[in-house]
Amino acid sequence: MIRFDNVNKWYGDYHALNDITAEVAQGEVVVLCGPSGSGKSTLIRTVNRLEEIRSGQLVVDGFDIHAKSNTARELNRMRSRIGFVFQSFNLFPHLSVLENIAMSPMRVRGVKREEARATATRLLERVGLANKAGSYPAQLSGGQQQRVAIARALAMEPPAMLFDEPTSALDPEMVGEVLAVMRGLADEGMTMMCVTHEMGFAREVADRIWFMDAGRILEAAAPADFFGAPKHPRTQRFLSDLRAH
Amino acid sequence: MPGFDLAAVLGNPAFRALIVAGVEITLAIFVCSWLLGMSLALVLMVIRLTPSRFGERFVAAYVSYHRNVPTLVQLMLWYFGISTLFPDSAQEWFSDHNGEAIFAIIALGLCQAAFFSEDLRSGLRGVAGGQSEAARALGHSYVGSMRYVILPQAVRNAIPALVNHTVSLFKNSSLAMAIGVAELTHVAREVESRSFRTFEVYAVATVLYLVVSLLLMAVGAALSRHYRLAAAR
Amino acid sequence: MAALYDILRDNWLLLLIGQYPYGPLGGIAATLILSVLGIALAFPLSVALALARLSPWIALRWPVTALVYAVRGIPLLMIILWTYFLLPILLGHVVSGFATMLCTLVLYEACYLSEVVRAGIEALPKGQGEAARSLGHGYVGRMRFVILPQALFNMLPSMLSQFISTIQDTTLGYVINVQELTFAANQINNQLLTQPFQVFFILAITYFIVCFALTQAARWLERRVTTRRLGTTAPTAIPLPTGEELA
Numbered sequence: 001m002i003r004f005d006n007v008n009k010w011y012g013d014y015h016a017l018n019d020i021t022a023e024v025a026q027g028e029v030v031v032l033c034g035p036s037g038s039g040k041s042t043l044i045r046t047v048n049r050l051e052e053i054r055s056g057q058l059v060v061d062g063f064d065i066h067a068k069s070n071t072a073r074e075l076n077r078m079r080s081r082i083g084f085v086f087q088s089f090n091l092f093p094h095l096s097v098l099e100n101i102a103m104s105p106m107r108v109r110g111v112k113r114e115e116a117r118a119t120a121t122r123l124l125e126r127v128g129l130a131n132k133a134g135s136y137p138a139q140l141s142g143g144q145q146q147r148v149a150i151a152r153a154l155a156m157e158p159p160a161m162l163f164d165e166p167t168s169a170l171d172p173e174m175v176g177e178v179l180a181v182m183r184g185l186a187d188e189g190m191t192m193m194c195v196t197h198e199m200g201f202a203r204e205v206a207d208r209i210w211f212m213d214a215g216r217i218l219e220a221a222a223p224a225d226f227f228g229a230p231k232h233p234r235t236q237r238f239l240s241d242l243r244a245h
Numbered sequence: 246m247p248g249f250d251l252a253a254v255l256g257n258p259a260f261r262a263l264i265v266a267g268v269e270i271t272l273a274i275f276v277c278s279w280l281l282g283m284s285l286a287l288v289l290m291v292i293r294l295t296p297s298r299f300g301e302r303f304v305a306a307y308v309s310y311h312r313n314v315p316t317l318v319q320l321m322l323w324y325f326g327i328s329t330l331f332p333d334s335a336q337e338w339f340s341d342h343n344g345e346a347i348f349a350i351i352a353l354g355l356c357q358a359a360f361f362s363e364d365l366r367s368g369l370r371g372v373a374g375g376q377s378e379a380a381r382a383l384g385h386s387y388v389g390s391m392r393y394v395i396l397p398q399a400v401r402n403a404i405p406a407l408v409n410h411t412v413s414l415f416k417n418s419s420l421a422m423a424i425g426v427a428e429l430t431h432v433a434r435e436v437e438s439r440s441f442r443t444f445e446v447y448a449v450a451t452v453l454y455l456v457v458s459l460l461l462m463a464v465g466a467a468l469s470r471h472y473r474l475a476a477a478r
Numbered sequence: 479m480a481a482l483y484d485i486l487r488d489n490w491l492l493l494l495i496g497q498y499p500y501g502p503l504g505g506i507a508a509t510l511i512l513s514v515l516g517i518a519l520a521f522p523l524s525v526a527l528a529l530a531r532l533s534p535w536i537a538l539r540w541p542v543t544a545l546v547y548a549v550r551g552i553p554l555l556m557i558i559l560w561t562y563f564l565l566p567i568l569l570g571h572v573v574s575g576f577a578t579m580l581c582t583l584v585l586y587e588a589c590y591l592s593e594v595v596r597a598g599i600e601a602l603p604k605g606q607g608e609a610a611r612s613l614g615h616g617y618v619g620r621m622r623f624v625i626l627p628q629a630l631f632n633m634l635p636s637m638l639s640q641f642i643s644t645i646q647d648t649t650l651g652y653v654i655n656v657q658e659l660t661f662a663a664n665q666i667n668n669q670l671l672t673q674p675f676q677v678f679f680i681l682a683i684t685y686f687i688v689c690f691a692l693t694q695a696a697r698w699l700e701r702r703v704t705t706r707r708l709g710t711t712a713p714t715a716i717p718l719p720t721g722e723e724l725a
Contacts (some may be wrong), residue, residue: 048382072386080384090379092398094472104383107393156383314682315646320662322682323669326675382496412551419553423653430555443563451552451560458551 007056018215034212083153083161143174267432281354286361311359349421368403408465505655516583524591598629635700
């Protein structure tokens with residue numbers, strides 16, 4: 001579903017992504033973890049081309065998303081087929097919750113208003129916020145806003161979802177409600193790439209965990225192997241630092 | 246000084262007609278120059294948003310000129326100066342068709358466009374950075390993200406400043422008197438010189454100005470309350 | 479271009495100092511003196527007005543608020559006409575155009591400036607006043623040694639902006655025959671009659687040069703103020719308002 005082929009990216013002289021070759025299969029849940037500055041956010045942002053790459057190929061659902069020959073229309077269409085959830089939610093403050101979710105199917109896909117609103121209502125129920133349809137983002141807690149953001153991405157019916165540290169900006173007591181929604185998505189077979197520090201989530205939901213450091217994927221393993229018998233010394237050090245507190 | 250005698254001013258039909266005409270002209274100048282200013286400000290914003298460096302420099306120079314030269318001087322330059330650059334036939338047409346008012350509207354409108362475009366620009370800068378990313382990530386094109394996400398927020402942010410400048414524009418209509426437009430202040434002076442009821446005439450004009458200004462400020466306050474964008478995280 | 483140079487060469491003295499010594503001081507000199515005096519006298523008044531609006535006594539707050547709203551809601555030209563009419567009555571003798579204009583400017587700029595001062599005081603962290611109070615300062619001491627020095631320093635760029643507005647407001651003196659720069663330019667135009675565009679172009683450019691230079695100075699000042707204050711007070715991005723922009 002998502003394939004990286006020798007993907008490289010530099011910020012000036014800094015080699016942010018170093019020859020990444022990896023694949024996320026359909027229906028697979030991959031968690032990216034690693035120390036800060038390792039390139040995990042950068043990597044996930046290249047998937048819908050919020051970041052450019054210098055060389056290599058990135059194919060999402062059969063579409064070469066970084067090809068120079070892509071027209072703007074093709075790129076926008078591809079983006080609409082990849083759900084992205086931001087660390088800072090980025091809900092549209094001038095629209096109500098329902099409008100936040102319904103607006104993009106209407107304006108990007110040309111979905112009729114009644115249908116878009118019906119879908120939005122259904123998705124709000126799914127994330128447990130049906131009673132907040134008329135509220136505005138500023139009136140919601142962080143956890144609620146992030147759940148709306150997930151519903152907003154789902155409204156575009158993407159075959160794959162990307163999560164960039166979705167719970168890092170939340171107060172601890174709200175992390176659970178967002179992870180529960182993400183777990184529900186995984187159980188339904190959604191292809192997911194998730195950058196997170198929530199190791200409990202990784203252990204229980206991920207099919208594979210990619211550990212990144214300094215722009216490389218140092219280790220990629222199933223949770224049992226990753227936590228139980230990490231091969232790379234850097235991974236071992238990372239995990240022991242995590243356990244230390 | 247004889248006692249306050251409002252009837253001498255408002256009771257007199259000739260004076261009343263003059264005052265009403267003055268109010269009409271003031272409002273006409275205000276509305277026309279506001280429309281001109283706002284349309285031009287939108288054009289300036291579009292120019293500014295294009296990647297052309299010349300466009301950016303042009304708009305910056307335009308704004309700088311209109312902010313640094315006093316409005317009265319701009320009016321004089323247009324009416325006494327630029328009007329003479331037109332061909333004679335055009336100048337005759339102007340003097341037959343309320344040329345003073347036309348040039349007043351042009352001068353005030355062009356000046357106002359500079360202020361409005363700066364207000365819109367600050368409003369644009371106040372939109373959180375993640376907004377355009379979120380819109381693009383959902384698949385909106387550049388135009389779509391501007392239209393449905395960025396610009397609605399920019400305008401809402403800009404409303405307090407836009408309202409303030411609208412009130413100033415209304416007050417600036419009085420400057421047109423210096424080039425002979427028979428707006429309210431000019432009319433007040435005229436009625437005053439004919440009736441010798443300085444206090445009453447000035448009071449009437451003052452109240453009229455105040456009513457409209459305060460009305461505009463109240464509408465502005467209501468608008469910004471309604472559209473207040475509390476900072477979402 | 480040659481026409482511009484000729485006009486300047488023949489009339490530069492008039493533009494600079496008016497008809498002095500054969501008449502009152504005029505031209506740019508009068509404009510600048512009027513502006514400097516206006517803002518200098520308006521400043522203490524504006525601080526008083528701002529403090530009145532922030533005071534806990536309604537008897538003080540409401541009249542001052544009403545005054546500020548009134549001055550903000552009436553065109554400057556109308557206020558000039560009022561002053562022109564009332565001042566001789568109040569003082570009992572004829573008042574020159576210059577004095578009338580000065581009084582009007584002081585009142586007008588003080589009202590706008592008081593909004594700037596008020597914003598500056600309110601933008602300070604509450605902790606400053608609380609710290610001063612817990613050290614035992616009374617109201618006057620608090621204001622004099624802690625609040626006002628900081629607020630006024632922070633508002634320096636805005637005050638310079640208001641000074642630039644004052645310079646632009648002096649042009650309205652033309653309507654009551656105050657002999658400032660705009661009046662001088664009109665005199666020249668009435669003499670020459672054949673080159674109105676050139677004359678008013680010179681007028682516009684002169685104001686542009688003066689105000690533009692001061693605007694750049696205000697921007698430089700704002701950078702200095704922000705960097706100096708970064709340590710002690712929270713950085714508040716105070717945009718440079720002109721007189722009309724103050725809410």
